[in-house]
Amino acid sequence: MRLHRFHGGLKLPEHKAESTAAPIRACPLPARLAVPLVQHAGDAAEACVMPGRRVRRGERIGSVGGVRGCDVHAPAAGTVIAVEPRPLAHPPGIDALHVLIEPDGSDEAVVLPPLDWQTAARGELLARVRDAGIAGLGGAGFPTAEKLAVPRETLILNGAECEPYIACDDRLLRERADQVLRGGQALRRIVGAERVLLAIEESMAEALKAAHAAVRALGDDGIEVVAVPTIYPEGGERQLIRVLTGREVPRGGLPRDIGVIVQNVATAAAVWRAVALGEPLTRRIVTVTGRGVARPGNYEVAFGTPVSHLIAQAGGYTPEAARLLLGGPMMGVALPHDDFPIGKTSNCVLVLAQDDVRDAAPEMPCIRCGECARVCPARLLPQQLLWHVRAENWERARADGIFDCIECGCCDLVCPSHIPLVQHFRYAKTELRHRDREAAEAAAAKARFQARKARLEREEAERAARMAARKAQAATPDAVAAAIERARARRQSSPQESQE
Ligand code: SF4
Ligand code: SF4
Structure with missing residues (x-):
């Protein structure tokens, strides 16, 4: 297959080997989960449980009720002890409601009826993705069902995990490539795609080998595994589309404008689990790495697990630990402490040593170097x-x-x-979004005012028309004669009054 180049990008040191040596480990549940009701791009879910309520794993605890967003499900069986606002890691400085659950160790679960992706209707599969609360697990957190609502020609499964240190998709592909491919089959059916491309960076040799073996085992000729060059940020949606198809998503447009959809490989695996096993999305694989942790690795983590608990599973901090990030070194957010919970978009917890942190050199004027x-x-x-x-x-x-x-x-x-x-x-961008929101609110208020004004004018016109009709009726010859007759009758019945 002919590959294309995207503009720009950088070759960066990978730092993946630090965390990929060991298989994915299950992170034990903490004593308390704090599950954010917004773990996706879009509106926050509304809590549908109260403190004191017992929940089972997979039970819906937050609902978006038809607006843009994703439902949230209990990551473990236990008791809801509070629903309270807490700060979000991203965007920083914003509070959102969290459901606090104390797991009881029973692992009682709510499971949706399994579906067969080959025979289930497209709408049924789409509804399942929505019901399972699936958001893009690559980091952007876009609600998956919304993306899948429009048919596409090409489905790209994104395994080009280009940011340094992050290796959760690499380990997923090495160990569970069959889940990724089966999820890809279900996604292909939902969007009606003619071809499916599974893109994996050429530096991920083990993952590529596992993916090729899984395609052979599945016997699906419609899925092509493609090794793409290792260059940052190749995993970006637009960049990957360019590399694989040679086409550009138009400025201000979306991949749907050129008939393409990109889904992260972990999202595909989550779709398979939701469809075939009836499991809502309640956990994900997270890379814990950097010279600041004792035992880097990849962990399967329940949402709501505090970063501190995950770090403890990775052997705790080393004396070199200097900076904590949620995400990779390029696009991650710096955390001021480790009490933030893991959510659907948390692909990596990175603890850098002081040597790895770029010097905060003083800012100088732009020299227009280009x-x-x-x-x-x-x-x-x-x-x-x-x-x-x-x-x-x-x-x-x-x-x-x-x-x-x-x-x-x-x-x-x-x-x-x-x-x-x-x-x-x-x-x-924040400023522009704020201005757009204000402009939309002002436009809505203006529209409401004009609608009210038009209604009042219409009512006034109707009232005037009714009055005119009554007057016109009163002015007919018969009505005039009847009025004269009534007046004459009144005079005759009260002569004194008429004399006065
Ligand atoms: S951060 Fe934005 S402006 Fe800077 S290189 Fe990346 S895409 Fe371009
Ligand atoms: S053109 Fe200015 S902003 Fe861009 S890299 Fe050079 S100095 Fe920095």
Whole structure:
């Protein structure tokens, strides 16, 4: 298969071997789970349990009730002890409701009726993905059922785990490639895709071997395993589409515009478990790594498990531990402490040593070297965007494609002036979204006002029409004669009154 190049990108040291030597380990349940009701892109789920309620594993504890988002399910059987706001790791500084559960060790579970992906109706499969609360496990957390609602020609299963240190998809493919492929078959049926491409980076040799063996065992000629070059950020949706198909997702557009859908391999495996085993999404594989942890590895973790508990399973912190990140070194978020819970998008817990942390060198003025544009995989001009953002010229930043920035951090890494470009771009996107929300609210209020004004005018016109009709009726010759007759009758019946 002919592969294409995407613009920019960087070759980065991988640091994957540190965590891939051992098989996936099950992380034991902590004494208390704190399950966030927003673990996806979209609206938060509403709690549908109260403190004191006993829940079983897989029972729905948060519901989005038809709005954009994902339902949330109990990761373990136990008792709900509180539903309370707590800070989210991402976005930082935002609180969201969490359901606190004390597991009772019984492992009593709610299981949905298993479906056969080959015979179940497309709508039934789609409903199952929605009911199981599946969000994209690659990191973006987009509600999977929403993505699957539109038919596509090509389905790409994304195993190009390009960010350094993160290796959960690598281990998943090595150990459970059959689940990924069966999930791919179900996804293919849902979107009606003609071809399925499973993309794995060429540096993931064991995963590639396992994937080829699983395709042979499955005997499905419609799935092609493709080894793609190891370059960051190849796992980005648009970049991978470019590499595999040679096509570009239009600026401001979506993969659906060119008939393509990309699903992370762990999402595909979760779809298979939901369809074939009837399991809602309650756990995921997380890489715990870096020189700051004693025993790096990949762990299967229930949502709501505190990062501190996971670190303890990995042997605890080493004396070198200096910085804690949720996610990889390029796109992860720095955590101020380790009490945050693991959620659907938590693919990695990274503890860096001081030597691994880039020096916070003082920021210098932009020298217009163009390095940031050279490496930008979205073909943006980061220095130009920076100019607009600093000038608070928000609409120019939008027009120049700030929403196409995938926050990969390549520009930050190469900038000789140490300008934190991504930080500026995140801020600008938040500002623009805030302005868009305000504009939408103002437009809705204006529409409400105009609708009310139109209603009042209509009612007034109707009232005037009724009055005119009554007057017109009163003015007919018969009505006039009847009125004269009535007046005459009144005068005759009361002569005194009439004399006065
Ligand atoms: S890399 Fe830094 S210094 Fe060079 S043009 Fe971009 S923002 Fe300016
Ligand atoms: S962070 Fe955004 S602007 Fe910078 S290189 Fe990545 S996509 Fe381009």
